[in-house]
Amino acid sequence: MNSPSASAAPSIPPASQAGEQHALAKPPSVALALVQRRAGEAVLAVLSGNNADTALARVNTTGFDGATRSALTDLTYGTLRFLGELRGIVHQFVHSKPEPLIEAILWVAIYQLSHGKTASHVVVSQAVAAVETVNRGAKGFSNAVLRNYLRAPEASLAKAIERDEGMWNHPTWWVERLRREQPEWWEPILRGGNGHGPLTLRVNRRRATVAQVLDSFAEKKIEAEALSETMIVLKRPRPVERLPGFRDGVFSIQDAGAQLAAPLLHAKDGMRVLDACAAPGGKAAHVLELADCSLLALDVDAERIKRVGENFARLGLNAEVRAADAADPKSWWDGTPFDRILLDAPCTGSGVVRRHPDGKWLKRESDVAQLAAQQKRLIDGLWPTLKVGGRLLYVTCSVFKLENGVQVDASLSRHADMRRVRVTLPGDPASSGGQLLPGGNRKTHNHDGYFYALLEKIAL
Numbered sequence: 001m002n003s004p005s006a007s008a009a010p011s012i013p014p015a016s017q018a019g020e021q022h023a024l025a026k027p028p029s030v031a032l033a034l035v036q037r038r039a040g041e042a043v044l045a046v047l048s049g050n051n052a053d054t055a056l057a058r059v060n061t062t063g064f065d066g067a068t069r070s071a072l073t074d075l076t077y078g079t080l081r082f083l084g085e086l087r088g089i090v091h092q093f094v095h096s097k098p099e100p101l102i103e104a105i106l107w108v109a110i111y112q113l114s115h116g117k118t119a120s121h122v123v124v125s126q127a128v129a130a131v132e133t134v135n136r137g138a139k140g141f142s143n144a145v146l147r148n149y150l151r152a153p154e155a156s157l158a159k160a161i162e163r164d165e166g167m168w169n170h171p172t173w174w175v176e177r178l179r180r181e182q183p184e185w186w187e188p189i190l191r192g193g194n195g196h197g198p199l200t201l202r203v204n205r206r207r208a209t210v211a212q213v214l215d216s217f218a219e220k221k222i223e224a225e226a227l228s229e230t231m232i233v234l235k236r237p238r239p240v241e242r243l244p245g246f247r248d249g250v251f252s253i254q255d256a257g258a259q260l261a262a263p264l265l266h267a268k269d270g271m272r273v274l275d276a277c278a279a280p281g282g283k284a285a286h287v288l289e290l291a292d293c294s295l296l297a298l299d300v301d302a303e304r305i306k307r308v309g310e311n312f313a314r315l316g317l318n319a320e321v322r323a324a325d326a327a328d329p330k331s332w333w334d335g336t337p338f339d340r341i342l343l344d345a346p347c348t349g350s351g352v353v354r355r356h357p358d359g360k361w362l363k364r365e366s367d368v369a370q371l372a373a374q375q376k377r378l379i380d381g382l383w384p385t386l387k388v389g390g391r392l393l394y395v396t397c398s399v400f401k402l403e404n405g406v407q408v409d410a411s412l413s414r415h416a417d418m419r420r421v422r423v424t425l426p427g428d429p430a431s432s433g434g435q436l437l438p439g440g441n442r443k444t445h446n447h448d449g450y451f452y453a454l455l456e457k458i459a460l
């Protein structure tokens with residue numbers, strides 16, 4: 001068999017073949033071996049605490065064109081999505097732990113072999129070439145690992161899935177926690193977290209109707225379907241900037257679960273509304289698209305808050321935007337109470353790992369309690385700023401109870417003037433307590449995992 005070197009003719013598969021989302025129009029610009037190595041570097045950067053976007057921004061992509069960058073992203077995300085089983089497989093074939101980057105290149109290659117469509121001889125020869133660029137001496141070893149795997153892939157997978165991490169592709173503590181907390185739903189939650197989220201759009205009804213957007217897509221042969229009067233789902237994901245109307249603020253990307261926030265908040269014309277944790281501004285923009293209210297958008301992160309202003313400008317919306325700690329009203333509040341407060345709180349993001357598989361490996365179990373403490377501080381800090389008769393919508397994109405039902409029950413017991421208003425959430429059978437499962441029922445309500453609690457201030 002020929003063994004192409006790292007500088008041999010390009011043989012990267014289209015990313016769609018690698019099992020992830022972007023379709024590529026052109027052949028890639030550099031050899032697969034280099035992309036595998038860079039994906040290994042990005043995966044290692046995530047394991048040492050960087051999110052995937054930062055990790056990918058830091059790897060050296062000199063000479064990569066757009067298509068190759070997409071392939072790199074796909075390999076990195078795919079490897080992170082299935083990291084539990086990939087680690088379990090590689091572990092079976094190594095007697096002493098290899099250098100981290102070599103092990104990571106093997107995870108990437110096995111991801112391609114098990115979930116991609118590139119010919120296995122190409123994946124193996126390129127991965128061995130990638131390993132050679134790290135350590136010449138490890139060439140034979142990595143070739144042997146990959147060939148051993150290919151001899152009996154099913155048996156290797158069967159062994160890897162004997163352990164929770166391999167079976168569910170989530171950290172063991174995460175699986176154990178969900179099994180304990182959600183005896184009925186832990187399996188659908190984990191399975192949903194390993195799926196792919198569709199590209200869902202929210203039409204800016206101040207600029208267009210769903211029918212108009214669908215017509216403009218049809219003209220460009222972009223297949224899409226309406227899910228509601230403001231929601232569209234694309235048959236195949238594609239870069240949003242290339243969709244007609246995006247730059248003109250005709251629509252935004254927003255998951256179907258996130259699109260429930262603004263209707264549940266139900267702000268009306270003339271109301272004074274606070275979005276306490278607004279960046280990058282998706283839910284706040286939706287509120288402003290639905291009502292002529294006076295909205296204050298806060299976020300503690302001075303960098304992220306800039307994106308709120310950019311989003312409002314693209315969509316033609318007006319609101320006051322400020323960087324501030326929402327839990328400390330004396331630093332930003334003028335004393336006039338709000339009719340509505342949206343508290344989309346910082347959380348583990350355990351409900352959105354199908355879009356952010358890096359989140360599974362970045363979080364520690366201790367983060368759950370630490371984030372729950374931040375959420376409590378925000379609820380308690382904001383409660384005095386709500387009018388009597390006003391409503392605060394508490395939202396997380398988590399599936400852990402400490403951040404959701406337990407958090408809300410504890411708030412209700414601390415605040416005598418707080419009551420929970422029953423809301424109906426569409427989609428999946430678990431939603432009665434406010435929890436939307438990641439993946440939903442897949443067909444009509446394919447959303448991320450969200451939690452919603454609507455809290456009203458009553459007169460004492």
Ligand SMILES: C[S@@+](CC[C@H](N)C(=O)[O-])C[C@H]1O[C@@H](n2cnc3c(N)ncnc32)[C@H](O)[C@@H]1O
Nearest residue numbers: 277278279280281282283299300301325326344
């Ligand atoms: C889930 S995100 C919000 C997403 C946003 N609502 C949207 O739909 O685009 C949570 C946000 O809370 C912000 N945050 C965290 N602690 C905060 C605090 N004490 N005050 C204000 N914002 C905070 C984070 O910077 C982050 O942008």
